[in-house]
Amino acid sequence: MALFCVITALYAFLASSSFTYQQFLRPRMVHWVARFSDWHAVLFWPCFVLAVLLLAPAFMQSGIVGWLARTFAGVWSAVGVALAAHPILPTLVDDHRSVVIGLLALLPLAWLSLIEHLDRREFLRSQAGPLSDEEAGSIERRLFIAAFGSVLFVSALYAAWTPVAIGNAFEPDLLAIGLTVGLTWSVLAHLLIFSAVFLVTALTERLLRQCGTFDLRYACECALLTMALWSTLQRLLGKAIGLDDVWGNAAILGLSATLVATWAAIMLERRAHTSKRLTSGFDVFFGSAPAGGGVGRSTVVSLLVTAVVAYVLATVAGRLDWDFLLLKLGALSIWIVTFSQIYRATPDEVPVRAATIVLACALPLGGHLADGWLQSQAPRWLGTPGFSIRRTLDRYIVYNPSFRLADQALRDNAADMPIFDRYLRSNTGLPAGSVSPIPIDFVPNLRQFHAISPPLIFLFVIDSLRPDYLNPYNEHVSFTPRIKEFAADSLVFRNAFTRYGGTGLSMSGLWMGAAGPHRQYVQPFRPMNALERLLDANGYRRYVSMDHIMAQLLTPSPLLVELDRGIPELEYDFCQTLGELEGNLHDKDGAPIFAHTRSLNLHVAAITSGTVPAGESYPGFEARYASRVHRMDGCFGAFIDMLKHRGLYERSVIILTADHGEMLGEDRQWGHAYYLFPAVLQIPLMIHVPPSFADQTMVDLDAISFSTDITPTLYAILGYAPAARDLLSGRPLIGVSAAEAARRRRATEVVAASYGAVWGVLKRNGRRLYIVDANHGKEYAYEHAPRGEWHPVDVTEGMRVVDQQAIRQHVEEIARVYGLRRPVNR
Structure with a gap:
């Protein structure tokens, strides 16, 4: 019963955090956790029956102990019936109700602990006095x-x-x-x-x-251990999983008190059966x-x-x-x-x-x-x-x-938290209701551009794909020959970064074509969805893998066809999706086609359980990751061959990119969490643009570019002249004037983690990176060497002052553009 209640409470507390709900629970990232939620109402009964059997001797007692035991059986059997009729765990979302449910889930343990302590009160009183x-x-x-x-x-x-x-x-x-x-x-x-x-x-x-009685000393020491555990868990869990507000503190306090009380009850039962005196x-x-x-x-x-x-x-x-x-x-x-x-x-x-x-x-x-x-x-x-x-x-x-x-x-x-760290934490992970959508219009009064026939658009985002595992970015890679062929016929942006570390805000930023409020997600999202507006104006039929993020970003439409329907998000497979997409490439009504998927073949949750096929080896690379990249390379090449065979390749805009990079064991760090290290920020960005759709001579492939530039680039490819609304807007990567290219190379760019108060500044055309981690009170700096390697450098006082001011200006620009309350230090 104890383990069941604790897991239930932890699930509910995790659901209350927007970060863990959106990125772990809703997409069912951890299979056994998702199955626990599905079967929670059923699992309740064996745990409840076991608890009742353990309580059986107390049922026959008179007084408060017997009454509490019988009431426990009656109340929680009724709860079990209610759960069977209306399962509660699958309905939890990221709000305060989840915290309340989590605290209620701990109540059976507190109840059982109270019964045990009341049953052993004479034993406690018989121990050492003063x-x-x-x-x-x-x-x-x-x-x-x-x-x-x-x-x-x-x-x-x-x-x-x-x-x-x-x-x-x-x-x-x-x-x-x-x-x-x-x-x-x-x-x-x-x-x-x-x-x-x-x-x-x-x-x-x-x-x-x-103190005259042992039980009073014991109660005070229980309270001391509870506060110590609460303080410790609050430091460890609060920032890591987004439980650092008042409700999160209440959740961790309730969990701490229940754990201490339950452990005390278990140990008290054991001590009562020994002859040793407790002092x-x-x-x-x-x-x-x-x-x-x-x-x-x-x-x-x-x-x-x-x-x-x-x-x-x-x-x-x-x-x-x-x-x-x-x-x-x-x-x-x-x-x-x-x-x-x-x-x-x-x-x-x-x-x-x-x-x-x-x-x-x-x-x-x-x-x-x-x-x-x-x-x-x-x-x-x-x-x-x-x-x-x-x-x-x-x-x-x-x-x-x-x-x-x-x-x-x-x-x-x-x-001792620095004022700037407080500033970042107060402007990160904005609460629901604090942000209202505003229209993002790169082209006012957007209508179909009739000068050209719209091309097919394929936007392939591979979650966690690192550029240094692709031959166009790393000549030592020999396992991506088909992507190498594709790159030879495409624009390869060699200095590309994600605007947000982590999928959560990276994908919304890509579809907005801009940096936005630090909130997952502003609803309704449609006014801010500049890419969807472009597709609507040109009548595109959309084939999209509707993961938990896209379900919140896209508006239902008769033109929207779901890819990977019925497949758990973590099992989205690039090869399988391309095969399904191939079967849909036909002109049912003459509408142009847009396709998008975000495969999770390389997500850390998939890599940790992966194996390397027999006979394959990847010296110098993470083998499980590289083997999956190699497999996807073959599938991607086969898809390109199919387009060429059908005569569609020269009518297609094909974008191959990532939402973010990945840590693959560097400094024993795996995944992306809320890191902003270079391996997480750098992404591949390759765009195949048929010559008939855009002038490819006005492109600066070595200038810094971002995932938020993809949407305005698509506007430009379709013949529009997208105008940057403000400093937060992305800019087209083609048709770039010499002045614009020079501006890009000189610009100071601000980046952020999707899931925590970690912000960064890129300067010198992306060759220097400053990171301030307000979650842990740390800061880092890196420089990009001419050979393409990043190395850490010391953070100077001048760097700190200038780059933190750049972050402040960026946060204040977000507040101005999106009508937020002006950021304050607190």
């Missing part, structure tokens, strides 16, 4: 040993894992000196966190030691002191098992993660389990001097306060003047999950 000095000192010593023993075990465990994680990667900053520096700072970070844990728990014990409420959660001294064999075995589990979690999370969320939750679990095991193994009589406790708590605090000075002096002490402690630690974090968690915990302080 504590003597000796008993209080014993508890403090056990807490101290547990805290600082955890530091030693966890630091050593993950320090041993770090070289394994590095493997064959070339890491010049993580040689002997670098690993030593990383371990030193890791130990200091863990010491600071666990000393704080010790001080808070020990102070709580001191304040409560004279602290922490004994309920972590265990009483052992009868004898020394570390038992069971403790050694359990710690070894913990080490194995830690390595498994780190390995699995490396491929199935979002912003390292699973990795950090795994490290947090290891922290808690380690603390519990050492606390339970520590005897009452363990000797610890007061001076040792003071020194152990003061040392990490002093190290933290002197961190800046230590980092500045360390290169001189080590005899390596060019050595950078911060750069070394940034590399060490990549391979050490526990240090990543500790570093975030120490950095992530809302009170």
Whole structure:
């Protein structure tokens, strides 16, 4: 019952976030989660029956316990009947109702925990009353040993894992000196966190030691653990999955309280059947002191098992993660389990001097306060003047999950959040109702352009396709020969970027032909859909894969034909869609044809479960990704052959692009999350334009271009003269004057992540990138070398001031154009 309720609540909380609802739940990205929603009403019953069977002894009791047990059975059986008639989980959307449903889903666990605590109230009252000095000192010593023993075990465990994680990667900053520096700072970070844990728990014990009853101390310590878990989960989950508003905080608080209460009830049942006396409420959660001294064999075995589990979690999370969320939750679990095991193994009589406790708590605090000075002096002490402690630690974090968690915990302080980070967070992920659609008109009074017969238009967007896996962009690629042939007959824009990292806003921006409000999605979208308006004006019949995004962007029309009908979105296959499209290429009514699909063959969710066909190898590339690119290359080439065979190729505009790029293990990062690193921002953009439709001499293939330029380019191909309405509008990539090409190369361009407060600035014709990550309080800078490789550079104060001002101007322009409330610092 506990697992069922927690998963139900988590599903509802995720549904309440626009980000997770739009990008994970609605498109059914994770199969088992989607199936859980489908079968939720059925799964309720076996879980409920099991809970009732466990409650059976309480039914016969008199008093409050029996009444609560019988009421539980009656109320939740009625809920089960209601769920059978009206399943609730499949109806949840991104609103506050989902939070309420999630909190209600936790109610059975809270109810069962209350019954257990009331049933064991006499046991709680029989435990230690006011504590003597000796008993209080014993508890403090056990807490101290547990805290600082955890530091030693966890630091050593993950320090041993770090070289394994590095493997064959070339890491010049993580040689002997670098690993030593990383371990030193890791130990200091863990010491600071666990000393704080010790001080808070020990102070709580001191304040409560004279309480007359054990159950009052226990209740206060339950509240302390609840607040600690809430604070931790809020930091980890809030920003990562969009639960960082008031409703999100309420959801995480409810989850934390329920988890603590449920764990307490389970442990209380176990403690009640032992003869050991409890002196602290922490004994309920972590265990009483052992009868004898020394570390038992069971403790050694359990710690070894913990080490194995830690390595498994780190390995699995490396491929199935979002912003390292699973990795950090795994490290947090290891922290808690380690603390519990050492606390339970520590005897009452363990000797610890007061001076040792003071020194152990003061040392990490002093190290933290002197961190800046230590980092500045360390290169001189080590005899390596060019050595950078911060750069070394940034590399060490990549391979050490526990240090990543500790570093975030120490950095992530809302009170110290820079004003600019607050500004970005307040203007990212705008709430529903804050944005109203405005018309986007590249051509006023748009009508069909009669000077030419409209061409066929094929807009192929391959989710997560990187340009460096295509031969036209990387001469070392040998597995895309058909795309290479296509590129030889097309315009290859070698400096193309997505305006938004992540599919969510990238696709809406493409159809708008402009940067827009940071909201998924403005409804109704039709006034803002400049590409749909172009298709309407020219009577195009549309063949479109109606994924969850396109269903919100397009208006139902008799001219709209759905591709991939009935196929789950994650199973959209480029080859299958092209085959279906081929069967539809006939002139039923003489209407011109537009086709669009966004295949997900390369999405990280598909790659992680993929395999490489026997006999194929891709040295120097991610093999599972490259093998899929190779397969799609063949299908794309066959489709081009079909167009040529039917005499349609020279009547067709064919666009091959991506919504964004992808991280393929760089710095152990997979997917795109809300990254704006170069591998995520750069996209391929190839356009085949028949000579009869456009003058291809006025094109600057090396000037910076964006996915938002595709729609105005289609306007230009069809003979219109699209006019940029404002600084947010895309511009046509053909028919470009020398002055316009020069303007593009000099322009300062702002980009953003679709799913979080991460913004960037591209300058010098896309050769320099500045990123400010307000989610994590970090910033980065990269430069594009002449050989085509990106390398990190230091963020200077001048760069920070100028580029942050460019982002401010961009945000204010969005507010002006779309009639939003003027952005403010908060």
